[in-house]
Amino acid sequence: MSDEKIEYIQWYPGHMAKAKREIKEKMKLINVVIEVVDARLPISSKNPDINEYTWNKQHILLMNKSDLADPFVSEAWMDWFKGNTNIQHVMLYDAFDRRLKAELIKLIHSLNVKNKFQMKCLVCGIPNAGKSTVINSLIGKKKTQIGNRPGVTRGQQWLSTPDNLMLLDTPGILWPKFDDPMVGLHLAWLGSIKDTIYEKENIAADLLKYLIAYYPKYVENIYKITLENKNFVEIYDAIAKSRGLLIKGGEYDYSRTSELILNDFKNGRIGRITLERPTSKTFMG
Ligand SMILES: Nc1nc2c(ncn2[C@@H]2O[C@H](COP(=O)(O)OP(=O)(O)OP(=O)(O)O)[C@@H](O)[C@H]2O)c(=O)[nH]1
Ligand SMILES: [Mg+2]
Structure with a gap:
């Protein structure tokens, strides 16, 4: 990304x-x-x-x-x-x-x-x-x-x-500015940011891209799909299809599919996943 x-x-x-x-x-x-x-x-x-x-x-x-x-x-x-x-x-x-x-x-x-x-x-x-x-x-x-x-x-x-x-x-507290935009994105995936302030479908798409890149087997297992020979939209469609998330007229329901992926991640259903690792450059301000 x-x-x-x-x-x-x-x-x-x-x-x-x-x-x-x-x-x-x-x-x-x-x-x-x-x-x-x-x-x-x-x-x-x-x-x-x-x-x-x-x-x-x-x-x-x-x-x-x-x-x-x-x-x-x-x-x-x-x-x-x-x-x-x-x-x-x-x-x-x-x-x-x-x-x-x-x-x-x-x-x-x-x-x-x-x-x-x-x-x-x-x-x-x-x-x-x-x-x-x-x-x-x-x-x-x-x-x-x-x-x-x-x-x-x-x-x-x-x-x-x-x-x-x-x-x-005490109430949860964040801070006035995230220097790195990835921080806001990761916090949204964890459910630490109110979901009305971001576009759920965008955040879910970024999450799915991350999961496909780093945890493809987890995605295949939880949604009972295969990733091989599929582009990103086809993978989204396959998840929606596998879970029967359709709207009237047989179209895939991207809103509910996004919600599903975000909730599965937040609740740890996709697998045990850590979003950041310590490196020699890791610094704590
Ligand atoms: N799997 C797992 N879930 C946890 C753990 N601790 C808390 N949770 C879940 O995380 C969610 C948030 O927990 P809360 O205790 O309300 O979090 P909080 O930090 O008080 O949140 P705010 O009051 O909104 O700032 C709940 O669904 C808890 O069940 C844990 O160690 N493991
Ligand atoms: Mg609390």
């Missing part, structure tokens, strides 16, 4: 600027920052402004949704974070895994902070990274609303866990 063809996506609505202000106001109270990123996009889903919150706090980075990411690339990212950043604690995380939850609780309690008896943890990150799900799992009950779309949490909320942690759930 060449950059010129990519739709430039940007999403920084007023509620995010407000959410950022409200987090800053609370920072005096916070002992530990639990930053949640998406393991399928560990750097581009990491807010470059995060140092404003973490510089004098204990910092735990959760590479969440690791069950949806390529496990080999995730290991490479773990090494990269340990070797190239000063983040104290990095965990490959899955908010539905009880063993990891126990490990996280143990880690938080082991941290050297004031107010050890009621540690206050900020849970922050981009929209749809899984912040509220992580919190619910630590509480052991569904106390915060979750959903596989961005902007589910609209305001801050303090929640306490059975083992005396105070967790601050």
Whole structure:
């Protein structure tokens, strides 16, 4: 995919600027920052402004949704974070895994902070990274609303866990400008950008092109089609046909086909896919 063809996506609505202000106001109270990123996009889903919150706090980075990411690339990212950043604690995380939850609780309690008896943890990150799900799992009950779309949490909320942690759930925050247009595109594929601000069919087409180039077998398996000797439009048609997505008159329904591909990717049905890999040039601002 060449950059010129990519739709430039940007999403920084007023509620995010407000959410950022409200987090800053609370920072005096916070002992530990639990930053949640998406393991399928560990750097581009990491807010470059995060140092404003973490510089004098204990910092735990959760590479969440690791069950949806390529496990080999995730290991490479773990090494990269340990070797190239000063983040104290990095965990490959899955908010539905009880063993990891126990490990996280143990880690938080082991941290050297004031107010050890009621540690206050900020849970922050981009929209749809899984912040509220992580919190619910630590509480052991569904106390915060979750959903596989961005902007589910609209305001801050303090929640306490059975083992005396105070967790601050916060709305997902992005940043005013993505320097690289690929970042906006990738975040849209993950469901971290509101789907009314981009052209779904374009974003799905870019995703399908990426999948055909890097994961052709996954595409063949999930949609029960063959890619050989087909051009891009024929592949789109084959997916629509295989899933019976037709509109009146027997035409293929590109709108629903686009939706299908985006949802399958977002929910990890296509396979365990990581969109970025660490290289010797990877830099974290
Ligand atoms: N597979 C998988 N899905 C997860 C994981 N964590 C969260 N999810 C799903 O991701 C979606 C978003 O979760 P939320 O907890 O609402 O995300 P959030 O970061 O609070 O989102 P906002 O409040 O919109 O900023 C939900 O459908 C969750 O079920 C995980 O570790 N693995
Ligand atoms: Mg939330």
